[in-house]
Amino acid sequence: MAHILVIARKDLQLLLRDPLGLFFILAFPAIMGIIFGAITGSAQTDEAVLEIAVIDEDQSPLSTRFITTLMETGSIRIWNRDAILENARQASLDRVRRGRLTAVVILPAGFGKTAGIPWSSPAPIEVTIDPSRTAERGMLQGLLVEAAGSLVTARLDDPDGRRTLFSSGRQELERNKTLPAVTRALLVQLLNLLEREVERASTSNPTAPSKSTFSADLEFARIEFVSIDRQADPGLDANWRDKVRSRWDLSFPQGMLWGVLSCSAGFAISLVREQEQGTFLRLQVAPLSRFQILAGKAAACFVTVLFVILAMVLLGYVLGMRPGSPFLLALAAFSIACSFVGIMLAMSVTGRSAESVNGAAWGSGVLMAMFGGGMVPLVFMPAFMQVLSLFSPVRWAVEALEGAIWRNYSVVEMLRPCGVLMGIGAIGFIIGVQVLKRRTG
């Protein structure tokens, strides 16, 4: 055991004297974690608003209400809200063309006449969107539908609007000759009944004139976005911390994995470098078993992987990350260390020179990260890649870390990713030892 520890200490000493190696093992994952976190976080903050221009050619109270509703969603910033433009339409379209705005929304003249009347044919809203921002098209469409829906409420809140709404409904029914007379009469009666009920409700609630009386009843659909983030620590009163915490919760497992991959590649190279520079031969002559030599190398890699994860957890903690279960996090870290030590040993025998092992280690590392969700979260991957990810240790490592940090896995649920990682580690260890044994006689 003493020999193993001495070899491990020597390897850690060598690592400490290698600034580039240290950068890839410690600084690189921190940078990755922070970059991923910043990207994830910006998608959750109000910085992710769509900046658009709205050309109001109608200038009616309802078109104004439509624009106000859009702004109140918090997801849209109207560029020309305070600007007086002489040639607003052309200027806005030019900005879209140059990529300065996501879209231009044009409310045509006559928009207010039919807006908010569900049974009328509405004036079309013209939307011109930057072709490179088609990902936001759906979001914009949803916000426009939501604002249009709010106009129904606006009409019901206003006595004149109510009268227009129901009388136009009755006229529409009268004009429709395709309906059987009995059905038409029933629908008119239903409309009259609805009008009376709405009128009664509006006069019985005069205490809250500023609040819409019908908003809850007339929503087209109630959509609630449920966050996967854990509930905030009740002891923390600053709301922004909740968002920051979830940001690092999501990004740091990825960052940690980059550090672990760097460790694995670094130690794989160091083993073949020992063979190249002859120190491995000297160790072979020493009164040591081959197992002790490899175990020493593995122990150094194991300690470094644990250190990288610990350092990342501490950095994440400073930024606001709060692992759900320290015990499960320790279990995840242990499994990941076992797994990547085995992978390191297997990678170290892929070539006979440091250059070839370096290429193989980094190449396979990038592939493992790519398919395992180390670059792009698994949820954004197509189905076949999600299936392929099952073969990537990175996928299981990310799952184990996420399970411990924010997925609130139980011990039983953790057994699957941790078990797979340990299995991968055992296979890698056996491959590495056997090939090295054959190669070194």
Add this chain to the structure above:
Amino acid sequence: MIRVDGLHKRFGQTVAVDDVSLRVETGETFGLLGPNGAGKSTTLQLMMGILTPDRGSVTFADDRNPRELTTRHKLGFAPQQLSLYEALTGWENLRFFSRMYGLYGEQQQRQMNWALEMTGLLDRAKDPVKTYSGGMKRRLNLALAVVHDPPLILLDEPTVGVDPQSRHHLFENIEQLQDKGRTIVYTTHYMEAAQRLCDRIAIIDQGRVLALDTVDALVTRYGGNSQVSVELVESAPTPAVLPERLSVKQCGHALQWETETPLAELELLSAAAISVRSVEITRPNLETVFLNLTGRKLRD
């Protein structure tokens, strides 16, 4: 100390070691002399148990196998390739390898100081090895092999690629180890090193031992005659005083012949009052032994 019997090792189609048998006695310095690629290093690695022979055996004193850990405790090895951690200091390299041999505490400090002092590296011990000269690295390579004071030391081309001054220093280090009674197996392709340091030498080429004996015996048996070159004061026909059995070559004032008894023939010239400007006698050595055995020079 070591008994090697019928050792054979093949790498693919290449026979690296072919039926090598030899004995190394306790306290002697045994040389393996041969050109690059002769099979010296492979023989050494087979002797240490790093490589497994296809045939044959290696036995240490008390019938021990070189792969046994107890046997390895008694071995010190300086590989031909500099086997050092360049990012560590000389001291750290010594500390690491001495611990591999179970040295700790005061004994370790004492042995490290001794090894550093012997190799003249004590004042540079705290510097990273990457700042050392080639000669210093060679000396540290030797220090790492002997830090645990093993009774058997195997040195694979320990002076290759160093300047004459460093080589001389290394020779002195090895002579100190000889004075301590250590058994040394020394591979080299330098005739001077073998002649200076080795008690017995095995001349090896293409994996086979061609001859094995003391230096003098090898020279006597395979070295051939001494070569005599004489420059006369005046041009003259081949002096009749020289025995007819000698095939004397003459070119102007210069005479040249091979003989077992150079001094006797020079006396004959002197007795005949033939004035001689200069005389050069080249004695046979290991280079000529190798040339006579293989038809090639050691460094071909």
